[in-house]
Amino acid sequence: xxxxxxxxxxxxxxxxxxxxxxxxxxxxxxxxxxxxxxxxxxxxxxxxxxxxxxxxxxxxxxxxxxxxxxxxxxxxxxxxxxxxxxxxxxxxxxxxxxxxxxxxxxxxxxxxxxxxxxxxxxxxxxxxxxxxxxxxxxxxxxxxxxxxxxxxxxxxxxxxxxxxxxxxxxxxxxxxxxxxxxxxxxxxxxxxxxxxxxxxxxxxxxxxxxxxxxxxxxxxxxxxxxxxxxxxxxxxxxxxxxxxxxxxxxxxxxxxxxxxxxxxxxxxxxxxxxxxxxxxxxxxxxxxx
Amino acid sequence: xxxxxxxxxxxxxxxxxxxxxxxxxxxxxxxxxxxxxxxxxxxxxxxxxxxxxxxxxxxxxxxxxxxxxxxxxxxxxxxxxxxxxxxxxxxxxxxxxxxxxxxxxxxxxxxxxxxxxxxxxxxxxxxxxxxxxxxxxxxxxxxxxxxxxxxxxxxxxxxxxxxxxxxxxxxxxxxxxxxxxxxxxxxxxxxxxxxxxxxxxxxxxxxxxxxxxxxxxxxxxxxxxxxxxxxxxxxxxxxxxxxxxxxxxxxxxxxxxxxxxxxxxxxxxxxxxxxxxxxxxxxxxxxxxxxxxxxxxxxxxxxxxxxxxxxxxxxxxxxxxxxxxxxxxxxxxxxxxxxxxxxxxxxxxxxxxxxxxxxxxxxxxxxxxxxxxxxxxxxxxxxxxxxxxxxxxxxxxxxxxxxxxxxxxxxxxxx
Numbered sequence: 001x002x003x004x005x006x007x008x009x010x011x012x013x014x015x016x017x018x019x020x021x022x023x024x025x026x027x028x029x030x031x032x033x034x035x036x037x038x039x040x041x042x043x044x045x046x047x048x049x050x051x052x053x054x055x056x057x058x059x060x061x062x063x064x065x066x067x068x069x070x071x072x073x074x075x076x077x078x079x080x081x082x083x084x085x086x087x088x089x090x091x092x093x094x095x096x097x098x099x100x101x102x103x104x105x106x107x108x109x110x111x112x113x114x115x116x117x118x119x120x121x122x123x124x125x126x127x128x129x130x131x132x133x134x135x136x137x138x139x140x141x142x143x144x145x146x147x148x149x150x151x152x153x154x155x156x157x158x159x160x161x162x163x164x165x166x167x168x169x170x171x172x173x174x175x176x177x178x179x180x181x182x183x184x185x186x187x188x189x190x191x192x193x194x195x196x197x198x199x200x201x202x203x204x205x206x207x208x209x210x211x212x213x214x215x216x217x218x219x220x221x222x223x224x225x226x227x228x229x230x231x232x233x234x235x236x237x238x239x240x241x242x243x244x245x246x247x248x249x250x251x252x253x254x255x256x257x258x259x260x261x262x263x264x265x266x267x268x269x270x271x272x273x274x275x276x277x278x279x280x281x282x283x284x285x286x287x288x289x
Numbered sequence: 290x291x292x293x294x295x296x297x298x299x300x301x302x303x304x305x306x307x308x309x310x311x312x313x314x315x316x317x318x319x320x321x322x323x324x325x326x327x328x329x330x331x332x333x334x335x336x337x338x339x340x341x342x343x344x345x346x347x348x349x350x351x352x353x354x355x356x357x358x359x360x361x362x363x364x365x366x367x368x369x370x371x372x373x374x375x376x377x378x379x380x381x382x383x384x385x386x387x388x389x390x391x392x393x394x395x396x397x398x399x400x401x402x403x404x405x406x407x408x409x410x411x412x413x414x415x416x417x418x419x420x421x422x423x424x425x426x427x428x429x430x431x432x433x434x435x436x437x438x439x440x441x442x443x444x445x446x447x448x449x450x451x452x453x454x455x456x457x458x459x460x461x462x463x464x465x466x467x468x469x470x471x472x473x474x475x476x477x478x479x480x481x482x483x484x485x486x487x488x489x490x491x492x493x494x495x496x497x498x499x500x501x502x503x504x505x506x507x508x509x510x511x512x513x514x515x516x517x518x519x520x521x522x523x524x525x526x527x528x529x530x531x532x533x534x535x536x537x538x539x540x541x542x543x544x545x546x547x548x549x550x551x552x553x554x555x556x557x558x559x560x561x562x563x564x565x566x567x568x569x570x571x572x573x574x575x576x577x578x579x580x581x582x583x584x585x586x587x588x589x590x591x592x593x594x595x596x597x598x599x600x601x602x603x604x605x606x607x608x609x610x611x612x613x614x615x616x617x618x619x620x621x622x623x624x625x626x627x628x629x630x631x632x633x634x635x636x637x638x639x640x641x642x643x644x645x646x647x648x649x650x651x652x653x654x655x656x657x658x659x660x661x662x663x664x665x666x667x668x669x670x671x672x673x674x675x676x677x678x679x680x681x682x683x684x685x686x687x688x689x690x691x692x693x694x695x696x697x698x699x700x701x702x703x704x
Contacts, residue, residue, distance in 0.1 A: 013507055
């Protein structure tokens with residue numbers, strides 16, 4: 001018997017992690033067009049920041065979240081100002097540059113924090129499981145789901161309800177015209193990159209109690225994040241949500257009826273086929289620019 | 290410069306002189322190639338210090354070096370100092386083969402200590418067989434190998450499972466869920482496990498493999514919940530072990546009624562997942578850090594004094610340590626001019642010593658090691674409590690799942 005509600009929640013909790021990881025990438029890619037291969041390393045740095053806060057500052061995971069968000073965001077800002085901003089007109093070079101930055105961070109962490117797997121504790125208040133609609137679900141996974149939705153709401157508000165968001169949308173549509181109206185495009189790009197990095201850092205801190213924390217952990221996330229973003233459509237925020245939900249539920253379902261190895265292969269195959277027939281993603285509006 | 294006949298002839302004469310002249314030197318070189326010379330004996334150390342498995346291999350590297358340093362401090366082997374030649378194969382099988390060739394051919398190491406993964410062992414195997422050198426391999430592995438150029442000091446499936454599986458069936462029940470990472474090691478372990486379960490009349494309700502490095506276990510955990518197995522037999526490896534345990538715990542499953550029984554969860558993985566997530570689950574291995582014996586106390590103390598107070602020893606670093614002593618005992622039996630890899634192999638057959646885990650012995654037939662399997666249950670403090678030690682040392686049988694094959698001193702025999 002397939003436990004439908006339990007299965008739906010499993011899919012949702014996978015989707016929540018996908019969404020958290022992909023959101024930052026979607027924002028950066030959608031606005032600046034930079035293919036940020038160091039995104040996985042921002043996730044990894046977020047996890048290490050949470051570990052650092054826990055082992056050296058004595059902070060629990062929830063208290064450390066704002067700190068992680070700020071720290072990785074500032075780092076993203078520094079990288080944008082020092083490297084990325086020189087490369088906006090050379091999108092291919094950004095791939096190489098961000099990949100290199102990723103490798104540097106991996107090795108820096110290995111040299112400073114060491115290669116062993118690190119431990120980040122689950123917040124004690126979220127260690128139990130709760131029963132919802134007859135399904136027993138992990139309180140921590142529910143928490144991740146809520147944070148992911150909150151992060152999405154915050155991103156949506158930022159883009160569609162603030163002045164920065166207005167400028168950002170203007171720059172996305174046409175940088176030259178926006179600049180001629182007095183929008184400081186450089187500043188917009190820098191804030192977007194920093195925000196995207198901060199979201200990735202947050203994602204890293206959130207997955208740390210569920211998975212292991214290691215210097216190489218970012219590589220799998222960056223692949224998953226790109227899959228979500230490409231499937232959802234590059235400039236569609238709701239597309240990112242919908243495609244993470246779709247991929248999460250699909251993975252959970254196939255893994256349940258067969259196993260995770262098959263699920264991984266079939267989901268990738270499905271994405272390839274979908275991209276073949278809808279190259280701009282599932283949820284793209286007709287582009288105006 | 291134009292080429293004329295005089296140049297060519299002159300060059301040829303010089304070349305001829307070059308061929309003739311070094312003859313005495315050549316002689317000296319051959320004399321120099323004795324395996325033990327000027328009071329030294331060279332061995333290779335081949336554990337990854339970078340790359341994905343560096344985390345664990347670094348501890349094997351350290352255990353090996355510790356043993357070598359101890360032996361040298363105590364006067365070496367018959368007065369010969371062991372000189373370790375260290376290479377970093379970077380967790381890459383092709384690099385393993387390349388570095389092995391360098392250690393054996395250019396450095397003329399008489400034996401090499403190395404490898405954690407089966408993939409890296411398989412990659413270096415042809416080098417050691419062709420060069421007739423000797424490889425010391427400390428990791429528990431899937432068995433089904435019968436090389437005359439490898440000394441295996443880790444456990445094979447029968448040694449970890451013969452006591453463990455019947456004990457679990459009796460204590461927890463007959464519905465088993467087999468979960469492993471998707472590669473050769475878990476499949477061979479499960480082959481043997483299924484054989485034992487069939488003999489005990491127990492039932493395999495699922496056999497499932499997840500991709501290597503997999504970290505999303507919510508679907509698997511969901512299946513645990515709906516299938517309600519009595520025992521989850523886990524041969525998941527690496528970071529996946531950590532993710533599996535943490536997500537099992539987050540889902541609120543109970544180790545008292547549905548424990549995970551693992552062949553691969555050591556003190557290392559437990560440190561990364563936290564004692565809470567590991568508590569209540571079982572591991573079978575010949576060695577645990579908490580094992581109480583004078584030899585183990587000495588080993589743990591020496592390891593921590595040398596490499597740091599926070600370091601742990603585990604069931605792969607212990608063989609990495611004692612196999613150097615077995616090497617020493619074998620070499621000790623030989624006169625310096627007799628020291629060759631093949632003579633060391635012959636000398637090590639049947640060799641015994643008291644290792645931290647207990648008395649161990651190299652089986653002359655298959656060059657694997659007689660070991661003392663133990664069953665440990667992890668506590669919330671991240672250390673194991675040893676519930677049971679095998680009442681005898683267990684013979685290694687790398688082909689036990691394949692009754693028509695047998696590894697003998699002359700090679701693999703079909704029976």
